[in-house]
Amino acid sequence: MxxxxxxxxxxxxxxxxxxxxxxxxxxxxxxxxxxxxxxxxxxxxxxxxxxxxxxxxxxxxxxxxxxxxxxxxxxxxxxxxxxxxxxxxxxxxxxxxxxxxxxxxxxxxxxxxxxxxxxxxxxxxxxxxxxxxxxxxxxxxxxxxxxxPLRRLPPGQVAVPFEIGEGHVGFDTIDTATQESASHHYRRDPDGTVRYDVGRFRYxxxxxxxxxxxxxxxxxxxxxxxxxxxxxxxxxxxxxxxxxxxxxx
Ligand SMILES: C[S@@+](CC[C@H](N)C(=O)[O-])C[C@H]1O[C@@H](n2cnc3c(N)ncnc32)[C@H](O)[C@@H]1O
Missing domain, CATH: 3.40.50.150 (Vaccinia Virus protein VP39)
Known part of the structure; x- marks a missing residue:
């Protein structure tokens, strides 16, 4: 599975x-x-x-x-x-x-x-x-x-933004112990609705x-x-x- x-x-x-x-x-x-x-x-x-x-x-x-x-x-x-x-x-x-x-x-x-x-x-x-x-x-x-993007992750911080714009805000959360990571996306549709989704990874x-x-x-x-x-x-x-x-x- x-x-x-x-x-x-x-x-x-x-x-x-x-x-x-x-x-x-x-x-x-x-x-x-x-x-x-x-x-x-x-x-x-x-x-x-x-x-x-x-x-x-x-x-x-x-x-x-x-x-x-x-x-x-x-x-x-x-x-x-x-x-x-x-x-x-x-x-x-x-x-x-x-x-x-x-x-x-x-x-x-x-x-x-x-x-x-x-x-x-x-x-x-x-x-x-x-x-x-x-x-x-x-x-x-x-x-x-x-x-x-671990070089952009200071000690004590768990998230790194990869896009900050009017229509999309995205950031990764990273666990350096397990190499587990997640990309979080907040997207604004033309009608103003904000959608959230998350994709989970192993970097x-x-x-x-x-x-x-x-x-x-x-x-x-x-x-x-x-x-x-x-x-x-x-x-x-x-x-x-x-x-x-x-x-x-
Ligand atoms: C970022 S998209 C890339 C799609 C396409 N290759 C492209 O470049 O646009 C990731 C794709 O991987 C598929 N995927 C994720 N895990 C998979 C798996 N274990 N086996 C086959 N496909 C998988 C998802 O359903 C999705 O279609």
């Missing part, structure tokens, strides 16, 4: 609008370009495909895209979109689900911080192993993940990802600060990491 929160209609129905910044061409374009290059025309599997923000543009670029998604409500949003019904998607847990074509994918991707939605370390390891199992030799696993560092990748038999190929390939440094607020399945066992 997964530890992930299951996203219901109260989240799925407003996901694209609430995350509009992540659909902006200047954000989406470089991600899609990079993923197309990494796939090298081979079949792609997106874990936690959501409403198809990334998967649908990849399919429009001519790639064969499959998916895994836990939430029926998010899948419903995907299927309402043009081309959404054409993508083979298994409803299940990305740490354990099997997709037709396992062992033959050129690229498995898990973006927008979603590895952290698995809230136990053993499930995160299982997810890396599941990604590796779906890859063909030489195939790539790509993760996009924020760096935990992890790039080094912990590398260890999970190693457990899964994968080797680090790239670590960038963004999809454009900016070098990753101590100041980077997120990483895009690429691990490869060795060509020979």
């Amino acid at each position: 997964t530890s992930s929160d299951v996203w219901d209609e109260s989240v799925s129905s407003t996901y694209d609008a609430d995350e509009a910044a992540m659909f902006a061409p200047e954000v989406l374009g470089p991600a899609v370009d990079r993923l197309v290059a990494l796939a090298e025309d081979g079949p792609v599997l997106e874990l936690a495909i959501g409403t198809g923000r990334i998967a649908l543009p990849l399919a429009r670029r001519g790639l064969a895209v499959s998916g895994v998604e836990l939430s029926e409500a998010m899948l419903g949003e995907l299927r309402r979109k043009p081309g959404g019904r054409d993508l083979p998607v298994v409803q299940g847990d990305m740490a354990t689900a099997s997709v037709a074509g396992a062992g033959g994918f050129a690229l498995v991707l898990l973006v927008f911080n979603t590895i952290a939605n698995l809230r136990r370390q053993d499930e995160q390891v299982a997810c890396f192993e599941n990604a590796a199992r779906h890859l063909r030799p030489g195939g790539r696993f790509v993760i996009e993940l924020g760096i935990p 992890l560092w790039p080094a912990e990802c590398d260890l999970m990748a190693r457990i899964a038999g994968l080797e680090l190929e790239h670590r960038w600060a963004d999809w454009q390939g900016t070098p990753f440094t101590a100041e980077s607020e997120q990483h895009v990491s690429v691990w490869r399945k060795p060509l020979a066992p």
